[in-house]
Amino acid sequence: MKRIILFPLLLLYTNCILSSLFDKTKVNAGSDGSGLLLLALGGASPNGISAGEPVGGGEVTSAGTTLRSSDGIITIDIPAGAVDETINFTISKITPESSVFPGSFLPTSDAYELLPSYRFKKPVNVSLALNTTSIQGLNLVKSKSLGFSFSSTSSIDNAGRFPSWTAHESKVEGDKVVFSTETFSIFGTATPPAGNQPPINSGAYYYFKPGCAYLPYMVRTQVIDPDGDTVHVYLITGPNNGGAAAIQMTREGLTNWYTANIPYEAMASSGIQMQVTATDSNGQTSFVPSSTIFKYPASSNDPIFIANYDRDQDNDGLLCAWERDNGRSDTNASDVGAATDSDGDGIPNSSDYTPNGEANPNIDSLQIFPAIVTMDISEKVIFGAMASLGGQYRYVNASYSATGIALDGNPVGSMLTATAPSTFQPSNPGTAGVVATVGARNATATVIVKDTRGPNNITNLSAYSISQNKIRLEWTAPGDDGVFGRASIYQIYRSTTVISNNTNCNGVLVNHGLTPKNSGLPERFDVPGLSPNTTYYFCIRAFDDSGNINAWAGTVSATTQSVPDIIPPSDIVSVSATSLGIDKVKLDWVSVGDDANVGIPAAYEIYRSTSPITNDNECRSAVEILNNVTPTAAGTPATFTVSNLADNTVFYFCVVAVDESGNYSKWNSLTTATTARANQAPVVSVVNVLTTINRNPVFFSGSSSSDPDAIACAANANNYVYSWTLLNKPPTSARTSADITGANTLNATFAPDVAGNYVLQLTFTDDKGVCGGTNKLSAKTTTLYADYIGYVNVSYEYATPAGYVYSVPVEGVDYERISQLESNLTPTECNQRPLNNLCVSSTYRLIPDTNGMQVQLYNPPVTDYYLMEQNGYAGIRDGFWTTADIGMPLRFDGNYFFNDPWPNGQLYKRVWNPTVTWTASGNVGFKTDAEWNALQQDVAAGTKRNLVGTRF
Incomplete structure (x- = not known):
């Protein structure tokens, strides 16, 4: 079907390990080592795209500018601040093949390549005129036209991208498509026929785990359904050359983005195979990549990713992703602790569904995804099994088989058992079944295989x-x-x-x-x-x-049949076109007669196109404009104003006369006019998703938003209006838009008050300046995921040798786990161990509450605390827990933790079961296990302490 080159796009989250690799914005064809460019489009291009003809270009500086092709079809508005340097870009025009775009979208403009490939600091606007003649002649749905791009340059940081054309969120304005982009690449428009269309995966990205060596741990994809159907999106993934599992991807709020984590079992030393499928409510399915299976790291074609991919940097036998998820480091082999990995797969038994190397875990449910697939013979698709036990997800290694006989009697396809046992390779048109089997359970998917052959020829016309x-x-x-x-x-x-x-x-x-x-x-x-x-x-x-x-x-x-009148009207050769603003063109001509220049014709027919009209064939293929022109005698002036045109677009017109017998004049001229520029809407750019694990204010930045046509329109930035609003929040939240600080600026701050999802929207109203139309408004949402590990009300006491000193409660303490050491003991076994032996130790950082933790616990006031869980108890300590201390043997020995970095006499707390009920006690002197147990009994009985907290 479609074959395209692979290029990495890098993610929006940056960590200190990778940031030095992704600090370049400009990428020239043939450059390497930056981590941004995979294959320059000058040396390789997607299937169906060939070398083009030069059609202009221009110089771009930090002040911004507008580039326009010499044929007037593509216009690129570049805002100020989008580049830091002076760059000369070239534009080339390319004629794409009919099958180059996803689904059944057909090209409805030439494609335009802009070089060098470049990543902008702010979005730029692209306007492409549609070929209205093709849309009309093929009976396509113009309102569903989309702008597409194919780029070798990153638009976001710290991630790779699956190979695919990108469908942009587009506006169809008259006879043109408008969209924004952050990279220069190949651009084109495409339009579908009538009927339901499959979803379009508009860019799928794999994210690298912070602290790991180019190890993907999450996939995000943007899915657009042209018909607005409900979409279900799945990540199909597993080890390279192994089986695959289906992971349902979660929609990010109200956006078109979907997310799924890659399971530990898929993170093999051989790499990770991945494919994203999207199915709409009508059973239409698309997948990316389509013509091959993405096998990371080899398919990335990025030498940095390939050379540095390492699932276990410190060679301690533990998977880096598991270590980072459990508060450990993949550069410190000594922090392996008591983690047990019986089958040596890098996943400790505590997180392993098959800890002893079993082929599969026990399951009671099995499904296969995608369940229905329509595909071309050139495509491949990975099938994944989704299994569960008691409603809980289980990763399985299913076996796969294919059934089905093609229309010509041969197999429809087969599974690539040698290299990819869950991958289906079609070989003939027809309907096939793909069966996934796990133990005694199986599930079947339906595959409808088309091929690259067109319809049979029409021979009986x-x-x-x-x-x-x-x-x-x-x-x-x-x-x-x-x-x-x-x-x-x-x-x-x-x-x-x-x-x-x-x-x-x-x-x-x-x-x-x-x-x-x-x-x-x-x-x-x-x-x-x-x-x-x-x-x-x-x-x-x-x-x-x-x-x-x-x-x-x-x-x-x-x-055609003859009529008595066979003399057509004279050809109209004097048509002039005058632009009357952003959406109107006035046409003037000299009237002709009914028979040549004798008499009055029955009517005039007027046609328009965004492609040149130079002869009668091109004229009659163009879009007819209904008119109310009343014909008059030959030689008199005639006029008509064409309305509802797209702005800033080159239009071509023709006028022909017809008599009452159906005789037509001919067209052999060229009439053109360009409508004036209208103000285009600004581009709002915000991060799609933010996360926080406390109630501290979160910074929301819209500084990359832009008004790309500000220079062309001479807009006054002092007239811009920005507004942040809170659209959605958790049911128990008391927050409103009034709680947004800086709500009328591009950059705002907002503090969540409870755990859950918050959706904020930034609106940007521009200034139309000297351009036509009105001031335009754009809006975009961003989702904040607020996740609190805990929020408790804590009472405390400070102990002295003379006895216990009680004080006021400390309320509103958030805490997050920052590291964890654990053995293979169960919680019950852990609680039965002596107090001075390490069993389970997790370290949590307590986050001060402005109204709670800033109290005088001792001199000086303490504002930074750590909760150290051990043997079912926990201690609250002040001080700093350093990286060097993580992994040290910890045991409670009287008034301090043995081998901890803090001197005796500082504040600590003894807490039982910190995630449910809190109690606190302390003593500068030494206490035995028996004394601690007796103290705990007193607390439980309520006879000696009144220090009970409340779980959030």
Whole structure:
């Protein structure tokens, strides 16, 4: 189907280990070592894209500018601050193949490549004029047109990207598509036929685990459904050359982004295979990559990723992702602690579904995803098993088999058992089944395989005249793949010169509005607008839903009926076009007669296009404009104003006269006008997702937002209006938009008050300046995930040798786990151990509350605390817990933790079961286990302490 090069796009979260690798913005073709460029488009390009012809370019500085191709089709508005240097860009025009874009989207403009590949600091606006003639002639749905790009340059940091074309969130404004981008690349527009379309994966990214060596741990993808259908998205992943599991991806709030974590079991030393599938509510499925399986790190084609991928840097036998998730380091082999990994797979038994190397865990439910797939013969798809036990997810290694006989009697396809046992490779058109088996359970997916063949050729087209200006065409509908299925689009041409083969199947592209019937059914269409007593030749070709087209061979013609009047009106040669603003063009011409320049014609027909109209065929293929022009005598002036046009767009027009007998004048001229520029909406740029683990204020930045056409419109930035609002919040939250600090600036702060998801929106209203139209507003949301590990009310006491000193409660303490040491003992076994032996130790940082922790516990006041869990108890200590201390043997020995870094006499607390109920006690002197146990009994009985806290 579509073959494209792979290029890494790097994620929006930066860590200190990787940041030095991703500090370049400019990437020239052929450069290396930056981590940004994989393959320069100058040396390799996606399938269906060939070398183009130069159509301009220009110099861009930090002040910003506007670039426009010499043919006026593509316009790029670059805001101030988008670049730090002076760069000369070149623009080349390319004609894409019909099958280059995802799904059944067909190219409806030329593609334009801009070099060098470049990453901007702010979004830029791209406007591309649509080929309205193609849209009309192929009966496509213009309102669903999208802008697409293919780039070799990163738009976000610290991640890689699956290979695919990117469909941008686009606006269709009249006869053009407008979208924003942060990289220069190949741009084009595409439009689908009528009917339901599959979802479009608009960029899928794999994120690297902080603190690990280029180890992917999470996948995010943006999925757009052209029809607005409900979409289910799955990550199919597993070890390279192994089985795969299906992970349902979670939608990020109200956005089009979906997220899933890669399971530990997929993080193999051989690498990770990945594919993202998206299925809509009508069963339409798309997947990315489509023509191959993404096998990290090799498929990244990035030498940095390939050379530095390491699942276990410190060689302690533990998977780096597991270590980081459990508060450990992958550069310190001595922190292995008591973690036990019986099967040596790097996943300790505590997190391993098959701790003893079993082939599969026990399960009671098995599903396979994707459940229904429609695919081309050039594509491959990974199938993943989703299993559970008692409703809890289990990672399984299913075995896979394929069934199904193709239309020609051969197998539809097979599983690539040698290298990818869960990958299906089609070989023939037809319907197949893919069966996943785990033990006694199995699940089956349905695969419908198309191929790259177009519909069968139309060989029985017939034509006959039914009036002086109409000819009827009849033929048998072709299939989708050969004679099977149903084609998607008809392309009908007529000509007054002979059409005999595929090469000369051209002329006037007939506008028809037909949707092909099922293969073998009769089709009929009456071609209107013909001249009397004229012989016309016809050809018909059909597209399938992947852009494959059949061929034409043969000669089919018919002659319209004669009428007494065979003299057409004279050709109109004096049309002038004047732009009247952003959406209107005035046409003026000299009237002609009915018979040449004698009499008054019956009507005028006016056509427009975004492509040049230089002859009669191009004129009659263009989009007709309904008009109310009243014809007058030859030689008198005539005028008509064309409305509802796109702004800043080059339009071509033609005018022809028709008499009462259906005779038409001819067009052999060139009339063009460019509408004025209208103000375009600004671009709002915010991070899609933020996370926090406390109630501290979170910084929201919209500083990358821009008004790309500010220079062209001479906009006044002092008139810009910014506004942050709180759209959604957890049910128990008391926060409102009034709690946003800096709500009327690009950068704001907001502090969540409870755990949950918060959705904030930034709106940006620009200034139209000297451009037409009005001030425009854009908005974008960002989601904040607030996750508190704990929030408790704590009472405390400070102990002296003379006795216990009680004080006021300390309320509002948040805490987060920052490290953990654990053995293989169960919690029950742990609680039975002597107090001075290490069992389970987790370190938590207590986060001060402004109204609570700033109290005088001792002199000086203490504002930074650590909760140290041990043997079912925990101690609250002040001080600093350093990296060197993590992993040291810890045991409680009287008034201090043995081997801890703090001197005797500082504040500490003895706490029982910190996640549910808190009690506190202390003593400068030594206490035995028996004394501590007796103290705990007193606390439980309420006879000696009144220090009980409340869990959040």
